[in-house]
Amino acid sequence: xTALPILEGRYAASMDFYPQQSKEFTRIWPFYEHxxxxxxxxxxxxxxxxxxxxxxxxxxxxxxxxxxxxxxPTRGKVLVLTEEVQxxxxxxxxPLIHALVxxxxxxxxxVRLVNCQPGEVRxxxxxxxxVFPIPEVPQETRSGVIKQERVYYAxxxxx
Amino acid sequence: MERNVCLIAGGxxxxxxxEASQRDLFQEAAxxxxxxxxxxRPTDVDGLxxxxxxxxxxxxxxxxxxxxxxxxxxxPRSVCARVELLCASGxxxxxxxxxxxxxxxxxxxxxxxxxxxxxxxxxxVFYSELGTADREWDGAQGLGLPPxxxxxxxxQHMKLYGTTEEQMALVAVKNRRNGVNNPRGQFRQPIDLxxxxxxxxxxxxxxxxxxxxxxxxxxxxxxxCEEKARDLTDRPLxxxxxxxxxxxxxxSANQPNWTTWExxxxxxxxxxxxxxxxxxxxxxxxxxxCFTISEIIEYEDLGFCEKGEGGWFVQEGKSDFxxxxxxxxxxxxxxxxxxxxxxxxxxxxEIMKQLQGRAARQVEGARFGLTHNLSGPAAAHTVIIYxxxxx
Numbered sequence: 001x002t003a004l005p006i007l008e009g010r011y012a013a014s015m016d017f018y019p020q021q022s023k024e025f026t027r028i029w030p031f032y033e034h035x036x037x038x039x040x041x042x043x044x045x046x047x048x049x050x051x052x053x054x055x056x057x058x059x060x061x062x063x064x065x066x067x068x069x070x071x072x073p074t075r076g077k078v079l080v081l082t083e084e085v086q087x088x089x090x091x092x093x094x095p096l097i098h099a100l101v102x103x104x105x106x107x108x109x110x111v112r113l114v115n116c117q118p119g120e121v122r123x124x125x126x127x128x129x130x131v132f133p134i135p136e137v138p139q140e141t142r143s144g145v146i147k148q149e150r151v152y153y154a155x156x157x158x159x
Numbered sequence: 160m161e162r163n164v165c166l167i168a169g170g171x172x173x174x175x176x177x178e179a180s181q182r183d184l185f186q187e188a189a190x191x192x193x194x195x196x197x198x199x200r201p202t203d204v205d206g207l208x209x210x211x212x213x214x215x216x217x218x219x220x221x222x223x224x225x226x227x228x229x230x231x232x233x234x235p236r237s238v239c240a241r242v243e244l245l246c247a248s249g250x251x252x253x254x255x256x257x258x259x260x261x262x263x264x265x266x267x268x269x270x271x272x273x274x275x276x277x278x279x280x281x282x283x284v285f286y287s288e289l290g291t292a293d294r295e296w297d298g299a300q301g302l303g304l305p306p307x308x309x310x311x312x313x314x315q316h317m318k319l320y321g322t323t324e325e326q327m328a329l330v331a332v333k334n335r336r337n338g339v340n341n342p343r344g345q346f347r348q349p350i351d352l353x354x355x356x357x358x359x360x361x362x363x364x365x366x367x368x369x370x371x372x373x374x375x376x377x378x379x380x381x382x383x384c385e386e387k388a389r390d391l392t393d394r395p396l397x398x399x400x401x402x403x404x405x406x407x408x409x410x411s412a413n414q415p416n417w418t419t420w421e422x423x424x425x426x427x428x429x430x431x432x433x434x435x436x437x438x439x440x441x442x443x444x445x446x447x448x449c450f451t452i453s454e455i456i457e458y459e460d461l462g463f464c465e466k467g468e469g470g471w472f473v474q475e476g477k478s479d480f481x482x483x484x485x486x487x488x489x490x491x492x493x494x495x496x497x498x499x500x501x502x503x504x505x506x507x508x509e510i511m512k513q514l515q516g517r518a519a520r521q522v523e524g525a526r527f528g529l530t531h532n533l534s535g536p537a538a539a540h541t542v543i544i545y546x547x548x549x550x
Contacts, residue, residue, distance in 0.1 A: 017289045017290075017299055053413070054412070080314050081311075082311050084307045085361075086362070087304060087306070087361075089285045089288065090282045091286075092301040107412050110297055110302050112300040112302075152299060154300065
């Protein structure tokens, strides 16, 4: 199949499943800066103390905008996991391993497990945060196109 | 001034893999809807609410309601807008039409919903599904397609309550059997238990027949205030008795419990209260069987049985014809397919026919019917209760 000529070599944000991470496009850009340092963080409201995930610019409890960044655990335990073999979305490789992970009692969430083979990780196993580069984004500015470096995260088994 | 609201017509296009565009499908659904009740003409309709979730992603089309109105020869003057709540878009649109008519802001409203999901490249719809969960957080983890989410729901329900793969398969067998009677559904072949249990795995423990398919299709219904309804139909009136809609969270990190859907319990309680009925009063229900495990949890959280007994409920035939409450009598999502915006309206059509005594396979003497949708990662729930009596 040939791509549409009009898109030849062009970046389309509407086809990018990773979020925009720069301060020009999101108010929670520090999350991604912290990620580059290996920190998994979120916001806590200084006015009412409510911690949120995902991080946010405005507290949903008291609507204050006085937020601070706090660290979340980078290790957790697998509660349930499942291996997707069919219909894995573009950009992900089969088998796509999803796990519901308990982050030391602070939070449970669905994450992708990487750097492991199917059948290798079991319920109860320990996993840890892993940060990796993802394709950079060309951003048009008045002084030309700049490349915005990006990272994202998944979890991997602790061996 | 509160008015009673009735469902007076409904029809659907052929559902499945269709050689047709989104606008073709909406026209087919509206044609079937007007044919269902020839007394109603497009000029009698004063409002149109359109339900579609993937119109921008898969048809590159926004401002859909005026486009559909033009296609259908309807000239709305009370309401003309589109509603999106993914898998519950159709039911949400229906709730809004109900509210407008009840309040006197509209008299006769068509609700039309549907999707064109089969694209020249199959990957596009799966890719777009990454935007159905929280795209920046869950979607970027590869989560968005429902099967892995519901596979993990199933694993936990099996662990907590002893639900079996066989009980889940029985939901598929029942709904496929019911779907044989539905000429507009995607699948009309029954399956036996052995076939369901030996089907290829999709995401363990879910196998092929545990999952609803990807579907092109549309459906349309017409709602009217009671006064207009008496003019526009000779059939028994079917009243919208009560509605409920609830959501408590969206992202996976904020879902406290994957096997008890608190938002469904809240939505159901609201709908029962407003309708003045109890779970035991419901004769026929169309619930959101996107996966077999979903229907099992819905028996529990809709109050048809106790928590953890959903697997036994289907195994003992309580959700079949002749049981406690006949569930997914038209084949459900598992047989009919699931063009997101169309599903809630397909459910409404089946309940209307059941309460009017003209269903393809009739639940004898049905007086109360219920429809339920879940949307997103089991995050939002929509319940509508219909009755043959106004109160």
